[in-house]
Amino acid sequence: MVSAVGVSAAACSDDSASSVTLKLVAADYGDPGGENGSQKYWDALARDFTQLNSGITIDVTVLSWNDVDAKVAEMVKAGDPPDIAQIGSYASYADQDLLYSAGDLLPIPVQADFLPTLAAAGEVHRMQYGLPFAASTRLLFYNKDLFTEAGLDPDKPPESWNELRDAARALKATGVKHPYGLPLGPEEAPAETMMWMLGDGGGYTDTGGSYIIDSADNIEAFNWLRDNLINADLTGPNPEKTDRQQVFDAFTRGEVGMLNGHPTLMQQAAREDVKYGTTELPGRGGAASSTMGVADWIMAFKKNGHRKEIGEFLAFAFSEKNHYDFVSRYDLLPVTTSGSERMRGDSEQRKLRKFLEQLPTAEFYPVGKVSWGEVSSDIKQRIGEVVAPDGDPARVLGSIQRAAETAESSSGS
CATH class of the missing domain: 3.40.190.10 (Periplasmic binding protein-like II)
Structure with a gap:
């Protein structure tokens, strides 16, 4: 009782x-x-x-x-x-x-x-x-009708980054406004960033809890994202200013082919009768080893x-x-x-x-670290720099890493 x-x-x-x-x-x-x-x-x-x-x-x-x-x-x-x-x-x-x-x-x-x-x-x-x-x-959501129109199998979503890129190219060829929805605006930046890091075996911290924001895996993930999606114009305009809800709303209007989403998007898509599928987050060589919670x-x-x-x-x-x-x-x-x-x-x-x-x-997220609030805020403000025409992931992530180490030292966590 x-x-x-x-x-x-x-x-x-x-x-x-x-x-x-x-x-x-x-x-x-x-x-x-x-x-x-x-x-x-x-x-x-x-x-x-x-x-x-x-x-x-x-x-x-x-x-x-x-x-x-x-x-x-x-x-x-x-x-x-x-x-x-x-x-x-x-x-x-x-x-x-x-x-x-x-x-x-x-x-x-x-x-x-x-x-x-x-x-x-x-x-x-x-x-x-x-x-x-x-x-x-989080799972990868995709619009089944847009997949069909692009000649893609609606029952076979992408499992790897290369397959995601190829699907995005096919979607763009049929006029899809946002083949892949990339919300790197302040609302969703820490989450979208973390999901791309996990796709290459990286993350915000190592097993000991130390920040590894500028690790080789994380830099490699953002180099791939920049070269294969952003510079190829497969994410739609201004991803550094795009917030999560904007991408969710665009998905329900049929303007987004694929995006990373959480369960709430199911309700929103169902209200608009969007036929969608979900699958594990793609990673560099196949499905990501873990997702973000x-x-x-x-x-x-x-x-x-x-x-x-x-x-x-x-x-x-x-x-x-x-x-x-x-x-x-x-x-x-x-x-x-x-x-x-x-x-x-x-x-x-x-x-x-x-x-x-x-x-x-x-x-x-490493929410148990007292410094995380400050680090998260820095990510929201800075990560969009990687999508600039001359974006340099190593420089941007290195700057965020140094700030994180300073915040960690100050907090004593």
């Missing part, structure tokens, strides 16, 4: 026996104010929890992704953080000793249910502070001292039923083993299985 899980949550000396109101700030995954807005989910969850735990009230504020991280940062700076925040990053707060750890909050069975790769991604200084809340992975996080601030009550609510939120209810309504992936097993057996979620299969081995 869920209530039993709550009772087993860890207690400590700063817990209050009196009635408690927990402030929760969360991100909106739906249409604000619409039928699928996240406010309705959280209100229902809070109501159900309070019925089982009459001494605890949950005060929920749901904000758009454009505002939620900045709002929580303002609250923290003002000395009035929420008890619980469901946002995009946690490392800087953990580094300032503002957060409870997972072990402070959750009983062992709840902690053990997190997928190991995601639990590890939530660590700062080898302690888990970020609780994964929802996840996604993205996780959003939930965390608990220590300021108000409600550890026991926060732990009870989070254990309730991560119960199989409640967690699955959230991720399934937004085409997201569960972050727990129990939720993943349920999704594999859910016939209504067949379209997500390709994404789900990749989650255990996906590579994530």
